[in-house]
Amino acid sequence: MSKEIISGVYQIRNKINNKVYVGSSKDISQRWLQHISGLKNNKHRNQHLQYAWNKYGEENFEFSILEIVVNQNNFKDILIEREQFWIDKFHSVNNKFGYNICPNAYTCLGKKTSDVGRENISKGLIKRWKLSDEGQKFHISNLSQKIISEKGVNTYITQNKLSQDDVIDIIKLINQNFTDKDISDIYGIHPNSINSIRNGISWSSVTNILHYKKSENLSENDIANIVSLIKLGWSNNKISNTLNVNTSKINNIRIGNTWTNITNIELNCIPKKKKIVQFSIEGKLIKIWDSISSAQKELNVKKGSIHDCCNKRQNTAFGYKWLFYDEFILHGIDNLPKTEINQKPRKQIVQLTLENGFIKYWDNAKEINKVDNNLKYSSLINACNGTKKSHKYKNYLWYYKEDYDNLKNN
Numbered sequence: 001m002s003k004e005i006i007s008g009v010y011q012i013r014n015k016i017n018n019k020v021y022v023g024s025s026k027d028i029s030q031r032w033l034q035h036i037s038g039l040k041n042n043k044h045r046n047q048h049l050q051y052a053w054n055k056y057g058e059e060n061f062e063f064s065i066l067e068i069v070v071n072q073n074n075f076k077d078i079l080i081e082r083e084q085f086w087i088d089k090f091h092s093v094n095n096k097f098g099y100n101i102c103p104n105a106y107t108c109l110g111k112k113t114s115d116v117g118r119e120n121i122s123k124g125l126i127k128r129w130k131l132s133d134e135g136q137k138f139h140i141s142n143l144s145q146k147i148i149s150e151k152g153v154n155t156y157i158t159q160n161k162l163s164q165d166d167v168i169d170i171i172k173l174i175n176q177n178f179t180d181k182d183i184s185d186i187y188g189i190h191p192n193s194i195n196s197i198r199n200g201i202s203w204s205s206v207t208n209i210l211h212y213k214k215s216e217n218l219s220e221n222d223i224a225n226i227v228s229l230i231k232l233g234w235s236n237n238k239i240s241n242t243l244n245v246n247t248s249k250i251n252n253i254r255i256g257n258t259w260t261n262i263t264n265i266e267l268n269c270i271p272k273k274k275k276i277v278q279f280s281i282e283g284k285l286i287k288i289w290d291s292i293s294s295a296q297k298e299l300n301v302k303k304g305s306i307h308d309c310c311n312k313r314q315n316t317a318f319g320y321k322w323l324f325y326d327e328f329i330l331h332g333i334d335n336l337p338k339t340e341i342n343q344k345p346r347k348q349i350v351q352l353t354l355e356n357g358f359i360k361y362w363d364n365a366k367e368i369n370k371v372d373n374n375l376k377y378s379s380l381i382n383a384c385n386g387t388k389k390s391h392k393y394k395n396y397l398w399y400y401k402e403d404y405d406n407l408k409n410n
Contacts, residue, residue: 005029007075008068009083011090012099014052015060021049021099022066022092024083026075032063045179047199049099080105101198102175167203174198218245223259230254232326233274275325276310288325348401349384354392361401 006028012021012035025031038044039053053061066086069079083105092098173183180191180198196202218226222243229239236247236254252258276295278286289295292310296303305317310324346364353359362368365380375394383393384400391397399407 006065006068007071007079009066009079009086011064011066011086012049013062013064014056015062016056019052019096019098020090020092021046022083022086022090024069024079024105026071026079028065035063045177046099046101047195048095048101052099104175164206167197167206170194170197171207218249218259220262223253223262226250226253227263229326232329233324234326235274276306277323277325277328279321279323281316281319281321283321286320347384349380350399350401350404352397352399352404354395354397356397359396 005026007026008028009022009024010028010032012023014020023031023035035044039050040058042050042054044050044053067082069075069082072078087093087098087100087103087105090098092100093103170183174194174197180194183194184191193202197207200207222245225243226239226245229242230250230253234242236250239245239250240247249258253263256263274291276289276292278289278295280286292303292306295301295306299318301318305314306322308314309317309322315321346366349362349365349368351359351362351368365377365384368375368380369377379393380398382388383391383398384403391399
């Protein structure tokens with residue numbers, strides 16, 4: 001008994017985030033098998049869906065029928081119309097809600113491009129590349145010469161020779177569900193070039209396909225604010241999060257690639273290192289340093305502790321308080337933020353012999369490491385936590401004091 005063929009609109013849904021891919025077919029079961037084959041072999045033509053499949057796994061996707069469309073007059077048009085309805089309903093073209101790439105529903109229902117059809121398409125696309133006196137002036141690489149010898153000159157068109165009309169025709173073929181390989185065979189260029197056009201990496205000014213979300217155009221006031229923060233030592237990411245500006249734009253301003261008529265920044269004139277301020281315990285200003293590294297070299301101390309102090313992970317370092325210069329400018333010397341707010345409580349540690357004989361109480365693992373560099377901080381923490389099902393480290397037993405007290409009480 002032959003299997004019943006179901007026509008209509010279907011969805012592929014991500015169970016984790018509920019994003020969907022909407023499609024249509026005259027044989028939904030067969031189309032599902034095609035999707036599965038492409039996704040499992042990492043060759044699906046929809047790279048957005050393929051990436052999600054690789055990330056979340058096959059078990060987190062489900063296939064279901066949204067609407068059955070009965071074969072009737074104008075069947076193809078009705079099928080496309082119903083697919084468009086569900087694409088719009090789910091907003092599946094929006095990356096936040098779905099995996100569809102094309103905003104309009106298309107179908108290749110019953111369409112197979114013949115060899116003659118491909119040849120006609122190819123001839124139409126390469127008219128301007130017939131060998132002529134002008135055409136001979138183009139440099140032809142060894143690889144391109146190989147393409148010409150194997151496939152003929154009619155398939156020789158390199159990426160840098162594509163016109164806007166060529167790219168528009170390529171987009172039409174993409175929308176008709178031609179694969180990158182099919183289109184690359186027509187144009188005689190690498191499939192990666194077609195994929196770059198498909199995903200907006202190249203020719204986005206013609207295709208209007210955005211490779212990433214672009215930030216709004218910057219005003220002169222925005223530029224002034226960015227330059228002020230750069231001079232305060234702010235990182236590109238910190239400025240980006242504060243002003244909602246693309247980090248690449250900020251970096252171009254920083255190194256003097258753009259907006260130099262306003263910023264007067266010479267190429268690479270602004271240092272990336274952050275200034276720091278050194279205070280006494282009483283809050284008296286000692287010195288402003290160009291960077292943590294410069295303080296470390298001159299004072300001959302470890303810069304990690306200064307870094308932790310500036311990031312409010314500890315109160316003091318080497319008998320001083322430390323602060324990033326931009327915070328000092330923002331708060332002033334009389335309103336310095338308290339460093340205790342981000343400080344993590346440290347646990348006391350008990351050192352025992354292998355026979356459980358008491359040796360000493362320690363305030364924390366860092367204190368032990370400072371006394372004996374051979375006792376590594378991370379290994380001490382692992383021993384206290386019993387990470388390797390043992391509290392033994394360097395011929396001693398190590399416990400957190402609260403755990404040790406519980407053992408004694410039990």
